[in-house]
Amino acid sequence: MKIIAEKILKEHKLRNTPIRIAVLSYFKESNSALSHANLEQYFNNQFDRVTLYRTINSFIENGILHKVLDDSGSAKYAVCNDDHCEVHQHNDNHVHFKCTICSKIECLHHAQIPKVKVPMGYTINAANLLLEGICSKCNN
Amino acid sequence: MKIIAEKILKEHKLRNTPIRIAVLSYFKESNSALSHANLEQYFNNQFDRVTLYRTINSFIENGILHKVLDDSGSAKYAVCNDDHCEVHQHNDNHVHFKCTICSKIECLHHAQIPKVKVPMGYTINAANLLLEGICSKCNN
DNA sequence: TTTTTATTTGCAATTTAGTTGCATTTAATT
DNA sequence: AATTAAATGCAACTAAATTGCAAATAAAAA
Numbered sequence: 001m002k003i004i005a006e007k008i009l010k011e012h013k014l015r016n017t018p019i020r021i022a023v024l025s026y027f028k029e030s031n032s033a034l035s036h037a038n039l040e041q042y043f044n045n046q047f048d049r050v051t052l053y054r055t056i057n058s059f060i061e062n063g064i065l066h067k068v069l070d071d072s073g074s075a076k077y078a079v080c081n082d083d084h085c086e087v088h089q090h091n092d093n094h095v096h097f098k099c100t101i102c103s104k105i106e107c108l109h110h111a112q113i114p115k116v117k118v119p120m121g122y123t124i125n126a127a128n129l130l131l132e133g134i135c136s137k138c139n140n
Numbered sequence: 141m142k143i144i145a146e147k148i149l150k151e152h153k154l155r156n157t158p159i160r161i162a163v164l165s166y167f168k169e170s171n172s173a174l175s176h177a178n179l180e181q182y183f184n185n186q187f188d189r190v191t192l193y194r195t196i197n198s199f200i201e202n203g204i205l206h207k208v209l210d211d212s213g214s215a216k217y218a219v220c221n222d223d224h225c226e227v228h229q230h231n232d233n234h235v236h237f238k239c240t241i242c243s244k245i246e247c248l249h250h251a252q253i254p255k256v257k258v259p260m261g262y263t264i265n266a267a268n269l270l271l272e273g274i275c276s277k278c279n280n
Numbered sequence: 281t282t283t284t285t286a287t288t289t290g291c292a293a294t295t296t297a298g299t300t301g302c303a304t305t306t307a308a309t310t
Numbered sequence: 311a312a313t314t315a316a317a318t319g320c321a322a323c324t325a326a327a328t329t330g331c332a333a334a335t336a337a338a339a340a
Contacts, residue, residue, distance in 0.1 A: 051317080073327075074297065
């Protein structure tokens with residue numbers, strides 16, 4: 001994971017710093033959307049709050065992470081680690097699944113958002129679908 | 141509008157207070173998603189901040205308002221004033237359109253979210269689609 | 281109409297989320 | 311090894327949202 005993270009950073013011309021490698025690796029491992037608070041907790045305050053915010057923001061600006069729509073009050077982010085979201089062509093169509101029991105949010109790769117009709121004169125540039133329900137783990 | 145608001149409150153067994161009537165009327169008039177800050181501004185501090193929060197929350201708990209997914213940092217809410225979201229059968233499938241120029245969020249009534257395939261073992265209870273693009277006003 | 285009572289409101293204080301400025305440190309280049 | 315632009319850590323700050331409690335009030339009962 002570490003090596004993959006370093007490669008991704010290099011591809012995006014971002015400096016390979018310990019924080020960035022750690023954060024990106026964690027996003028890659030964890031297959032779910034994470035908040036700033038999640039990172040702080042996971043890294044047990046070994047990194048500065050503000051630096052974590054800045055790390056997240058630089059990842060977003062560089063198309064490594066994207067915001068995940070959620071109504072929980074704090075922003076959540078995810079890497080989409082499939083073909084559709086590769087380095088040079090970040091895809092702004094995402095389907096996320098939020099489990100209402102464990103409250104994890106996963107990025108559903110392979111699920112495509114169907115076209116939706118919009119009123120005359122409207123143009124669409126991005127689409128985000130959030131599905132809520134119960135994941136397979138919690139359904140047992 | 142006021143009379144409609146009073147009727148809705150009564151139907152939900154919520155007390156008819158001036159704030160509630162004013163807030164609900166404003167949501168009904170304004171055809172877009174509103175944040176707490178929008179309300180404060182519109183009512184020009186004639187109501188208490190905290191009371192506005194509590195008003196919003198009680199409306200959500202009673203199915204009068206729903207949260208609108210957004211990544212702007214502050215929560216937004218909307219009433220869906222069409223047939224699909226009537227009093228006794230609140231519909232949790234919403235399509236919202238956010239204009240990236242004027243940043244208004246509208247609830248697209250009549251647009252239905254098509255079924256999306258999810259992995260085995262997953263069940264879906266709600267779906268929210270946020271479309272981003274340019275609205276007809278800003279497209280001129 | 282007045283009394284009662286549970287709900288709602290307003291205020292102060294607090295918590296949580298996110299940002300800004302600046303001095304220090306460090307990754308990558310020369 | 312020296313240079314330099316970018317990244318980090320700290321302190322302070324702004325913004326968003328919540329909690330507790332006393333005072334006010336809507337709706338029901340007398």
